Amino acid sequence: MSEQALSGIRVLDLADAKGVYGTRILSDLGADVIKVEPPDGDPMRKIPPFVGDVPGTEKSLHWLYRNLNKRGITLDLESREGREIFKRLVKSSDILVETFEPGYMKQLGLDFESLREVNTGLIMASITDFGQTGPHSHYKGSDIVDFAMSGAMIVNGTPDRAPVNMPGTVARDCGAICAMGGVLIALYARSFNGEGQHVDVSVQEAALTGLYAWSIPGYSYRSAGGRLPFAGPRMMPRTGALLIAPCKDGYVHWLATSPRQFDGLYALLGNPPELVEMGNTLLEVAPRIGEQIDKVTNHTMKMTMQEFFERGQEQFGLPCCPVCTPSEFIDNPHIKARGFFQDVEHPEVGKGSYATIPFKMTETPARVVRWAPRLGEHNEEIYHGELGLTMEELSALRRAGII
Numbered sequence: 001m002s003e004q005a006l007s008g009i010r011v012l013d014l015a016d017a018k019g020v021y022g023t024r025i026l027s028d029l030g031a032d033v034i035k036v037e038p039p040d041g042d043p044m045r046k047i048p049p050f051v052g053d054v055p056g057t058e059k060s061l062h063w064l065y066r067n068l069n070k071r072g073i074t075l076d077l078e079s080r081e082g083r084e085i086f087k088r089l090v091k092s093s094d095i096l097v098e099t100f101e102p103g104y105m106k107q108l109g110l111d112f113e114s115l116r117e118v119n120t121g122l123i124m125a126s127i128t129d130f131g132q133t134g135p136h137s138h139y140k141g142s143d144i145v146d147f148a149m150s151g152a153m154i155v156n157g158t159p160d161r162a163p164v165n166m167p168g169t170v171a172r173d174c175g176a177i178c179a180m181g182g183v184l185i186a187l188y189a190r191s192f193n194g195e196g197q198h199v200d201v202s203v204q205e206a207a208l209t210g211l212y213a214w215s216i217p218g219y220s221y222r223s224a225g226g227r228l229p230f231a232g233p234r235m236m237p238r239t240g241a242l243l244i245a246p247c248k249d250g251y252v253h254w255l256a257t258s259p260r261q262f263d264g265l266y267a268l269l270g271n272p273p274e275l276v277e278m279g280n281t282l283l284e285v286a287p288r289i290g291e292q293i294d295k296v297t298n299h300t301m302k303m304t305m306q307e308f309f310e311r312g313q314e315q316f317g318l319p320c321c322p323v324c325t326p327s328e329f330i331d332n333p334h335i336k337a338r339g340f341f342q343d344v345e346h347p348e349v350g351k352g353s354y355a356t357i358p359f360k361m362t363e364t365p366a367r368v369v370r371w372a373p374r375l376g377e378h379n380e381e382i383y384h385g386e387l388g389l390t391m392e393e394l395s396a397l398r399r400a401g402i403i
Contacts, residue, residue: 009031076401103138130204330353340358
């Protein structure tokens, strides 16, 4: 088997939902990611939905997907013995990812300054809702709070209703991805000077930077009285419902910004006079974009998603697509041809189809090599096989509730 991009890199994963997807990316790229849980299990194991709709320690779909490819151990970091064992793990690790409230790791004596005495090359990423510094650093957050306070939510939704959140945990996943970018850059820098560094990530900042980097200048310009070509009456200042229309079997989306694209849209719909008369430039159409969407809908309702998509792309060069449901995405022949989903057999819940990472590398491909770890699954392998603890010592640690 060929080497992977991060083969030989060891990661200690103390992350909750704010960072666990990022460490999954590192594991897909070949890093040995060790998920460290408290002895009674990570709270993520209780996040629904569950396989078969039956709650269980090994059945959370959230847990199974975001911890694929990792090894798993249990350890009580609030105990003296647990902290000493953790430091031994740090000594042989390259990266540590944690998501505790600012100051908590310092209380344990496991902050960056303390751990760099154990391992000068350690790269530590701390992912919190508002960052390690600043007046809000100790405020409580959540995905919806981070999204709202980032400035990204204000442009999401229709102007006649309150702003809306995005589904899932988009802000926190974006924070996790940004953190991994910082970690990999720090890893590259370490190759020159041998020194690790602390990567401080704010989910609030990441939500805006990663999702709507254009929203601050666009919103500010529009609020100051400027005219953006795409700021029609249905999107001042929000853009969520722009250029989506129902059809026979779902919804379709299109984008027209040039005369050629407007002409392609009209030709796809049969050149209806009520659309053609609106013009084919942004300056003509933008002030009447809501009216145009209503008129387009009268014609898309006579078409299927696939018909709109294929004819629009192939015959008229129109940027357009169906608005897919998750099942339609999974069953898409193009997605299947690229091998984006991979089947994994889990000893507790059976076979499942898991999304891989959304990029491919020719020389160091990502791979799925193991299921998400069961609670304490690799305790013996790591503590006994790698740290050299005896089986009697492991038994004593279990009786004391440390592992």
